[in-house]
Amino acid sequence: MALLEIDHLTRRFGGVVAVDDVSMRVAEGEVRAVIGPNGAGKSTLFHLITGVLKATTGEVRFADERMTGLSAHAICQRGVSRTFQLTALFPEMSARENVRLAAQARGARRWQPYGGTPIFAAADRLGDAALERLGLTHVAHRPAGLLSHGDQRLLEVAMGLAQQPRLLLLDEPTQGLSVEETAQAVDTLASLLDDGGLTVLLVEHDMEVVFRLAHRITVLHRGAVIADDVPTAVRADPAVQSAYLGGID
Amino acid sequence: MTSWRVLLVAALILALLPLGLPLYALTLAIEALILSLFAMSLDLMVGYTRLFSFGHAAAYGLGAYTAGNLLLHTDIPVVFAVLLAGAFSGVVAIGVGWVCTLATGVSFSMLTLAFAQLLYAVAFKWTAVTGASDGLAGIPRTPGPFGLTVFQSKIGFYYLVLACLVAAFLFCRSLVASPFGAVLRGIRENEAKTRSLGYNTRRYKIAVVGIAYAFGALAGALYAAFAGFTNTELLFWLLSGQVLIMVIIGGAGTLVGPIIGAIFFLIVQQYLSSYTDSWALFFGLIFIGFVLFIPGGLLGLLSGRRSGGTI
Numbered sequence: 176m177a178l179l180e181i182d183h184l185t186r187r188f189g190g191v192v193a194v195d196d197v198s199m200r201v202a203e204g205e206v207r208a209v210i211g212p213n214g215a216g217k218s219t220l221f222h223l224i225t226g227v228l229k230a231t232t233g234e235v236r237f238a239d240e241r242m243t244g245l246s247a248h249a250i251c252q253r254g255v256s257r258t259f260q261l262t263a264l265f266p267e268m269s270a271r272e273n274v275r276l277a278a279q280a281r282g283a284r285r286w287q288p289y290g291g292t293p294i295f296a297a298a299d300r301l302g303d304a305a306l307e308r309l310g311l312t313h314v315a316h317r318p319a320g321l322l323s324h325g326d327q328r329l330l331e332v333a334m335g336l337a338q339q340p341r342l343l344l345l346d347e348p349t350q351g352l353s354v355e356e357t358a359q360a361v362d363t364l365a366s367l368l369d370d371g372g373l374t375v376l377l378v379e380h381d382m383e384v385v386f387r388l389a390h391r392i393t394v395l396h397r398g399a400v401i402a403d404d405v406p407t408a409v410r411a412d413p414a415v416q417s418a419y420l421g422g423i424d
Numbered sequence: 425m426t427s428w429r430v431l432l433v434a435a436l437i438l439a440l441l442p443l444g445l446p447l448y449a450l451t452l453a454i455e456a457l458i459l460s461l462f463a464m465s466l467d468l469m470v471g472y473t474r475l476f477s478f479g480h481a482a483a484y485g486l487g488a489y490t491a492g493n494l495l496l497h498t499d500i501p502v503v504f505a506v507l508l509a510g511a512f513s514g515v516v517a518i519g520v521g522w523v524c525t526l527a528t529g530v531s532f533s534m535l536t537l538a539f540a541q542l543l544y545a546v547a548f549k550w551t552a553v554t555g556a557s558d559g560l561a562g563i564p565r566t567p568g569p570f571g572l573t574v575f576q577s578k579i580g581f582y583y584l585v586l587a588c589l590v591a592a593f594l595f596c597r598s599l600v601a602s603p604f605g606a607v608l609r610g611i612r613e614n615e616a617k618t619r620s621l622g623y624n625t626r627r628y629k630i631a632v633v634g635i636a637y638a639f640g641a642l643a644g645a646l647y648a649a650f651a652g653f654t655n656t657e658l659l660f661w662l663l664s665g666q667v668l669i670m671v672i673i674g675g676a677g678t679l680v681g682p683i684i685g686a687i688f689f690l691i692v693q694q695y696l697s698s699y700t701d702s703w704a705l706f707f708g709l710i711f712i713g714f715v716l717f718i719p720g721g722l723l724g725l726l727s728g729r730r731s732g733g734t735i
Contacts, residue, residue: 225620251622263620265613276610279603280622288604295603338621 178203178374184233186219193219195398206368206375208385211395217378221346225257226250254341258331266320270330273319274302277334305337310363325356345377349384442579456687457585458643463670463682465639471676473632474612476533479540480640480667485659486513487641488648492560501568502575502649509645514638521633525626544659559655563648585646592639596679673714675721684722
């Protein structure tokens with residue numbers, strides 16, 4: 176039984192079909208990349224899975240439960256954490272407070288309007304561990320808004336990680352990074368994913384990143400799935416080459 | 425902790441203040457404390473959650489009219505009447521918050537303003553409850569419980585107001601440092617991200633509107649009991665604007681800032697209005713100066729910080 180099951184998912188914006196009858200399965204422990212040229216529907220697909228957008232038709236099931244129609248926060252509460260394509264942080268809070276707020280979200284007492292030292296301590300344990308796994312311990316006390324862009328991207332991953340998600344969605348984790356920053360971030364992510372235990376759905380258009388990190392790749396083109404296979408097979412697929420890899424081969 | 429010491433000294437000064445003040449100055453001091461409570465309640469929304477309410481007079485007026493009616497038509501002692509008025513308004517505010525949080529940003533502000541103007545219009549028409557344009561007059565400070573008459577005197581009432589302010593301050597201080605408060609700061613800085621982390625941000629916003637209205641209404645209720653009358657000005661948008669100015673001048677995003685802002689507002693108003701009728705014009709200039717050059721407000725100026733803090 177797959178952890179994430181997407182069946183005939185479609186989303187229309189007026190006359191435009193952004194996501195067109197997409198079906199896919201992501202197994203527990205898998206690192207899956209979704210690739211495709213700009214406008215292929217990758218981000219829309221993410222928004223549909225996480226409840227930011229509502230599907231026109233079709234459904235998303237997570238751990239055998241129907242997610243379609245649930246709100247974004249409810250889906251997160253069921254174990255789906257995400258990062259955003261454009262860095263989304265709490266800029267005036269320290270990196271540590273950022274991951275703490277993320278970790279605290281899964282606690283039953285996140286509503287408590289007084290005290291909270293034990294709640295914060297528990298959240299800090301998860302948060303600090305997440306910071307360490309992404310190599311951010313040395314900037315933990317700096318305001319998130321003042322971190323380098325590369326560290327900000329990783330901090331968002333750390334926030335997702337601190338929630339101990341069953342499925343982690345990474346929306347272009349190296350977006351906007353320089354070549355060196357990308358290399359560093361990918362090294363960090365690779366060592367994180369090699370540790371295992373994480374199920375990851377990754378949107379990325381940097382091919383190097385995708386082939387390095389993903390176990391399996393789904394290729395979107397104009398909203399529809401044109402390939403779904405292991406990286407070597409996807410690389411060799413002629414349909415993918417003409418649609419996307421074209422100039423690279 | 426040094427900030428605790430500063431606050432303790434401030435509380436002591438406020439507690440001893442009536443002993444050295446002439447009676448007319450005591451009136452001013454009571455008004456200052458009431459406005460401090462009012463401004464602090466608004467800052468929970470404006471400073472901590474970045475929910476700009478342009479209609480906080482609704483809370484003040486609602487509290488004032490509720491307390492006024494309780495004191496005029498029942499035998500409930502003034503202590504309980506003001507608390508009941510605050511609690512009642514907090515419950516009403518859950519409905520207000522539910523409607524207003526359907527929108528965000530400027531639309532949210534407009535809805536809060538619309539609600540306040542709605543109450544203002546109702547206050548003019550619902551003569552039986554509000555006394556229409558005459559307002560409610562002769563509101564007593566009903567003694568009790570147990571024959572306690574201390575709050576009927578001006579000095580006694582000063583201490584009641586001070587106790588309310590201190591209690592509200594301690595409550596808010598605990599609130600903003602709690603897990604709940606951390607989520608409010610998250611909403612302030614990035615609501616979409618907060619939602620995606622699994623927080624039902626709308627419920628948090630409705631809750632903070634309820635709390636802010638409850639304390640704002642407590643301030644209004646204290647005012648009604650103190651002045652002995654209410655009128656529709658307590659619901660007017662001008663008051664909503666003034667309390668927003670107090671928060672911003674004092675230092676939004678802090679609890680002490682709005683208190684300083686309210687006191688500053690009252691002092692400058694007294695001072696300027698003894699020279700000119702168009703004091704509001706000059707106060708407007710002061711406000712513009714603060715917005716442009718001192719975004720951290722008076723508290724930021726005093727503590728050497730440029731932007732809001734968490735005291």
